[in-house]
Amino acid sequence: MNKRLILLFSLISTFLFTSCFEFVEEVSFNKDGSGSAVLTINLSKSKTKLASIMLLDSINGYKVPSKTTIRNKVNEIVYKIKQTKGVHNVKNTLDFNEFIVTVSCDFDNVEALNEVISNFSSKKHIEAIKKNKHFTYNKENKTFTRSHHFDLGKEFQKTKNQDRKVFETATYTSVYRFETPIKSTENNQARISKSKKAIMLHLQAQDIISNKQSIKNKIQLEN
Amino acid sequence: MKKIIATLLLLNTFTVIQAQKLETKIPENVDVLISANAENLFKLINVSDIDENAIGKEILKDLNRDYNISKVESQAVVVDENEERNKENEVIKHKVSSVANAGVNVKANAYYFLTKTDSVSYHNFYVELKDRKTFESLLYEREKKKLKTEGNYSYIAGRSSFKIWNDHALLLVNGSMSKSFFSDNKERLEKLKEEGEYNYNFKRRLAREWSKEHGLNIFDKNYSRSIASNSKFQKSKKKNSSATLWVRNYGELMTDIFKSFGNSFYPLYAEGDHNVYGVEEVTANLFFEKEDARVLLDMAVSSDMKKSFKKIYNKRMNRNLVNSFDHDKALAFWSISLNTEETLKQYPELVNKMYGGILPKFQEEIEIVGDLFSLVIDEKAIGELITGDALLVLNDFAKKEIEYTTYEYDKDYKRKEVTKTKEDFVPDFTLMIGSEKEDLLNKFYQIGEKHKAVKIENGVVEFVTKKADLPFGLYSVVKNNVLYLTTSKKGALNIANGTTNFNTKKHNKLVRNNSTVLYVDVNGILKKVPNEWMSKSEKEALHFSTDNMSDAVFRVSRMKGNTISSELKLSTQGTEENTLKLLLKFINSVAK
Known part of the structure; x- marks a missing residue:
């Protein structure tokens, strides 16, 4: 039986669908600025489509990587993170049934997280990251800021129309936890929990791309 | 240049009143010929239909590019050596209002x-001119500077092409060099090289010079x-x-093309001088009828391969397959019917003819491999196991509940993994493979059951698959000398019990009279596919299709004489006078 042929048919059904995926960033801080971070990419909602795609050689002109290639790539990323100074206890999971990837680690201070991002960036971007750090935690002022160094909307315009659809139904969620209560937040989309010790920002990728919403935030903690 | 190509492209979609005029000027020994048959095209549309179309508008915009910048410009810059006189002749340039008024007929x-020669391939475009002055006035300024006139003709030796014309016709020549010719004649050619000239530039220069020579040589020659x-x-x-393509000898042409890439790229083709594909003359015609647009392609098979091809392809599909699906409901299907036993028997001979031709030195070795193949393979037994009939049918798209993992957050934003369900569409299809060895297949499934790869119940074999591997269930039935594989359990049970009730008239002849058919009910499929995530342009194309299109069929006939015919046919609902008008309408709708 021609497996590929059958999959071609299964693809017709899923081809026009956009994939849905969740991007979740969770960071818990200790009083001294150290903490732990978990990054989750969940593609479970598109698993039928992905299972079909995984059986193909290429799609939309892109080569479909094998499970081994993906596993190796993830291992490579984890290895690189492990090499970063100030980062410990790096763990990861990779679930090909549900298509969920997680990477977690402990860090001495947020600078280590910025270093991790720099390690995966080009020289040009490293310079930009230095000016526009993704994470800053000021112990004295008790402020935490989340930022980024690129214009997402602009980067997005560079991609092919066809590829942009992937992001149409994607979501971004960030949860930051602190030991001291949160006093205020600059991003009005973010919600502070009842205990005031956690803050969540849930956004549609579309809104981030079109610059309607931002993942940037400045959080002021109580003294 | 852009303008000329656009005009020529346009003409290519068009076309025979004075046809004979140019045909006597094209040498008989061309390898490929495409003719845009104007008379037939203009039975279907008017010139105004083009002018009002997005393509026509684009051409007119280009033709009138200078109109708004400077209305005062010399109309006919014919000879650059006499600029003074030209200035005196400056007149107000007229705006071109129709593609028919750009000088080309x-x-x-x-x-x-x-x-082709052994060193260079010439791509030639020939069109008739009706107004030389207008044509010349619409040339680009930089082209006008290169214009030369000798006797009654003018020419421009451009960087990439050679253009030559007189009062009646325009010829455009574009030469491309053969790589192998350069490597084979390196020493001789080195002498022609100018001092310090780069290889690339040298090749380009030669191509230019030879194109010019070729153009001057064949232009306006009876x-x-x-x-x-x-x-x-x-x-x-x-x-x-509306258009005709003629290829003198496809197999030889392809061999020549591969050889021109040079030994390093295609060492196999470098030797021998053979028609590897067994295909000789190829002709294709394009038709725009009221309710369909068609391309009809005929291939003549060489006499030494004819017999083999006939034995392989001249087989009718077993009725059991054709009658095993509902023709009125099928969204798409693909049928193949060839004779496996004969394919295996003819295979060694075909290999010998193809590769023996490519590698003449190894003819004997190739023959032995072929003989060994025949010796080892039991053609008849394999031919019984897989007869060569195969039919894949897309019956429907079924809705299916799919579970997925997502997250919920409690009041302290602690994450909890939850399982939710969503509706997904999975295809419902049936694959049928002709087989006269039901016992063997059944035994095979019984072993599968023993090893827990399948479950057998009521004559239906269910494949045990992990959900993540396949998004649908897979069932099999062996019956009526057919191996069925289907995604529908109900369908499988009906086949096993013989309780199917299919309408089997619609495609019966189409499938049985052709060796391969691919049929797609375009709108049937589009209706089933949810369109909520489609972009605006995709939705527009969808509406255009549901309003105008019907279905698409590609078929390859069985062999008749020494010819295999294939046809691609797009059927429409006949909403426009003819399908060419519909095509123009479609172009307008997507160009918006």
Whole structure:
């Protein structure tokens, strides 16, 4: 039986669908600025489509990587993170049934997280990251800021129309936890929990791309 | 240049009143010839239909590019050595209001033809001119500077092409060099190289010089042996065809093309001088009828391969397969019918003919491999196991509940993994493979059951698959000398119990009279596919299709004489006068 042929048919059904995926960033801080971070990419909602795609050689002109290639790539990323100074206890999971990837680690201070991002960036971007750090935690002022160094909307315009659809139904969620209560937040989309010790920002990728919403935030903690 | 190409492209979609005029000027020995049959095209549309179309508008915009910048410009810059006189002749340039008024005779046939030597391939475009002055006035300024006139003709030797014309016709030549020719004649050619000249530039220069020589040589020459008297080409032009393609010898052409890449790229083709594919003359015609647009392609098979091809392809599909699906409901299907036993028997001979030709030194070795193949393989037994009939049918798209993992957050934003369900569409299809060895297949499944790879119940075999591997269930039935594989359990049970009730008339002849058919009910499929995530342009194309289109069929006939015919046919609902008008309408709708 021609497996590929059958999959071609299964693809017709899923081809026009956009994939849905969740991007979740969770960071818990200790009083001294150290903490732990978990990054989750969940593609479970598109698993039928992905299972079909995984059986193909290429799609939309892109080569479909094998499970081994993906596993190796993830291992490579984890290895690189492990090499970063100030980062410990790096763990990861990779679930090909549900298509969920997680990477977690402990860090001495947020600078280590910025270093991790720099390690995966080009020289040009490293310079930009230095000016526009993704994470800053000021112990004295008790402020935490989340930022980024690129214009997402602009980067997005560079991609092919066809590829942009992937992001149409994607979501971004960030949860930051602190030991001291949160006093205020600059991003009005973010919600502070009842205990005031956690803050969540849930956004549609579309809104981030079109610059309607931002993942940037400045959080002021109580003294 | 851009303008000329656009005009020529346009002409290519068009076309035979004065056709014979240019045909006598095209040498008989061309390898490929495309004729845009203007007379037939303008039976279908008017010039105004083009002018009002997005393509026409684009061409007119280009033709009128200078109009708004400077209305005062010399109209006919013919000779650059006499600029003073030209200035005196400056007149107000007229705006071109129709593609028919750009100097080229759009109502006469236009031709593309390919001629080759061992060193260079010439792509030639030939069109008729009706107004030389207008044509010349619309040339780009930089082209006008290069213009030369000798006797009654003018020419421009451009960087990439050579253009030559007189009062009646325009010829455009584009030469491309053969790589292998350069490597084979390196020493001789080195002497022609100018000092310090780069290889690339040298090749380009030679191509330019040779294109010019070729253009000057063939332009406006009346051949006693032209394509006008080539009966094969004349026969290939079908009545009402809008465009005709004629290839003298496809196999030889391909071998030549591969050889021109040089030994390093295709060492296999470098030797021998053979028609590897067994395909000789190829002709194709394009038709725009009221309710369908068609491309009809005929391939002549060489006499030494004819017998083998006939034995392989001249087989009708077993009725059991054709009658095993509902023809009125099928969204798409693909049928293949060939004779496995004969394929295996003919295979060694075909290999010998193909590769023996490519590698003449190894003819004996290849023959032995072929003989060994015949010796080891039991053609008859394999032919019984897989008869060569196969039919894949897309019956429907079924809704299916799919579970997925997502997250919920409690009041302290602690994450909890939860399982939710969503509706997904999975295809419902059936694959049928003809087989006379039911016992063997059943035994095979019984072993599968023993090893827990399948479950057998009520004559239906269910494949045990992990959900993540396949998004649907898979069932099999062995019956009526057919191996069925389907995604529908109900369908499998009906086949096993013989309780199917299918309408089997619609495609019966189509499938049984052709060796391969691909059928797609375009709108049937589009209706089933949810369109909520489609972009605006995709939705527009969808509406255009549901309003105008019907279905698409590609078929390859069985062999008749030494010819295999194939046809691609797009059927419409006949909403426009003819399908060419519909095509223009479609272009307008997507160009918006």
